Amino acid sequence: MKVLVCVKQTFDTEAKIEIKDGKIADAGINLIINPYDEVAVEGGIQLKEKKLADEVVVLSAGGDKAMDAIRTALAMGADRGILIKQDTAADEYARAVVLAAAIKDENPDLILAGHVAADDGSSQVPTRVAEILGLPHVNVITNIELADGKATCSSEADGGTQVTEVSLPAVVSSQVSWNEPRYPSMKGIMQAKKKPVATVDAAAADNKVNIVEFSLPAAKQAGVKIEDEPEVCAAQLADWMKNTVKVEVK
């Protein structure tokens, strides 16, 4: 049983965003594994620890820097990595096409990913990959069980939670509440340096979505802030809610 995990390198969630020459500036930004993908990596490693998987392969499409994301996943406990060299301006379609091509070569039994990337927040790539490969998929999972060639996934759903069964191979994307990703140990970091990472060129794929422009949101006007006795604060807040927001009380 081979598990492949798609990891995207993203900006640190604390990063301050600036625009330079019409692009999102990346100078000096700390890069991390997309938080959801970290959960997927952890999920893959746990499957191996439970002897349900033999190998965990991490796959990332991006620039040279994405190697750091792969090394971090290897330090957590993944076995080997694949870096597809692709312009980070590739859209969801183009990324899905190159990832799917690499996944096809690897022929894994289970493909894990995050359900959304914290940078452009698109939530498309894993589902697109599944469609290209003709595989079933389940998104936003909070648990997975593997048995008899099937994956039984708990996931968040609109207005509740659900349990879905799909046959393997399948693509599954994670919600953060699935698990708590481990920190790489010193030993893990040392070992990661020796683990194999293949670097491949991206298959040709053109973007379908064009960026018209980037901008920064208008700074919010500072509102009212009162510091007084709690009773006074509460009365004024109630006034504001009734008169400005016009709330109705049940």
Add this chain to the structure above:
Amino acid sequence: MAGTWIFVEQRDGNIRKVTFEMLSEAKKFGDEVSAVVFGKGVAGLAPELAKYGADKVYVADADVFANYNTGAYVAQMAAMISEFSPNAVLFAHTFNGRDFASRLAQKLELGLATDAIALELSAGKGVFTRAIYAGKAIAKVEVAGAPVLGTIRAGVWEVVEAAGAGAVVEAAVAASDADVYQVVKSFEPTVSARPDLSEAAIVVSGGRGCKGPDGIKLVEGLADLLGAAVGGSRASIDSGWLGHELQVGQTGKVVCPNLYIACGISGAIQHLAGMSSSKYIAAVNTDTEAPIFNVSDFGVVADLFKVIPTLVGELKK
């Protein structure tokens, strides 16, 4: 142009508000607006959809559509697109909507803009506005194609009643059980008398400052008085005071209510990502320097354990 299609988000015949928001906004594009509903026994929803401007209501009615499943829904929608050639198909950015739209877009080898907060639509082209980097930047993206595909964030558009003809068009069923590859074993609805967090007009959220279940009870009491949904910061979710589905923020839900009340929440960037586009924001926090005040319209520097009970009393007056 051959019309704007709004895919209807419903479960057991209960239509999500975001569907009405999208129908209302689509009217402004000047093209014919149609609602598209898949399900079992759903033709009766047409009058409700017409009330918000649906000129036509395309209905695909079959057992295989009884509950959302990607395989059958994509097969059906692809067949209908090829038969009727809509100019655009818009989905809600719900779990189902993004799943459906992504798989459909790939099947048709089209681009897709997800989680959009604004849209300018013309023939064969949509310019979508999207909040990226958790709302720290805005991207305008152009999606060309037949049809133009997008998913829309709940709460960004207003619901406006506008009578449409609501003519039912029964679509030929183009999917079968063979298209279903996800077997839903069980669905556990969130049992709550409160409105859905993603759609509520008012959200009252509690953070670490609530200090435990007693503080959260105050938050819940205020929410119930206002008919609001309850949410939480990651700190209160991780402490087990509230369920995971109630987390607001970058790794939780993005909410866009008319009023968001943050109680005992510092306003970490990852929390702001989920609520800063709310129309009005109020905050109760003992720390005058708390970053939540930078985005608040009305901030109160005080102890929530004292403020909330008095506030409840004042509101009841």
